[in-house]
Amino acid sequence: MHEYARRMPVGIDAVAYNPGFVPGTGLARNAGPVSRFAMRRILPVMTLTPFATSRNAAGRYLADVVLGITRAPTGSYVDRGREARSSKESYDPQRERELWDAVERFAAAYAAGADGLSGEVMSGSSRQIEQ
Structure with a gap:
């Protein structure tokens, strides 16, 4: 917040x-x-x-x-x-920026009509699923 x-x-x-x-x-x-x-x-x-x-x-x-x-x-x-x-962790500016960046990536993937997650967002997981 x-x-x-x-x-x-x-x-x-x-x-x-x-x-x-x-x-x-x-x-x-x-x-x-x-x-x-x-x-x-x-x-x-x-x-x-x-x-x-x-x-x-x-x-x-x-x-x-x-x-x-x-x-x-x-x-x-x-x-x-x-x-x-709020929790002590919620006052960490680095965590806040990381969360903001992650939300922007997820929202961009959704707005682009992706199936919810882009390969970039799920880098390791998507490769694992494809194998």
Whole structure:
């Protein structure tokens, strides 16, 4: 997020938002039947604890960020309803640039109509698959 904030034009803010664990949202839609049942019927009870966020609360928290009710300057990380420090690794400018470059390569391959990944991006893996 810090790299996005540095690269965006003035007036465009980039903010990372983490709603926390939000059961009942389809997160486990591709999981097995037991996991899907638990996510739909059992785990929503966790929203009564600090360990999970209800769908309504997650939406309110996000709206508060977008509307400026939750203070979130560009480049910040919002955990549920408050600005927080992100992981130590997220402040490494070299990692941020590497991630930016990787995303640009993946996006360029996708935009070019590639099958998702170019040979350049998957250099070692694509050669291994071809053998």
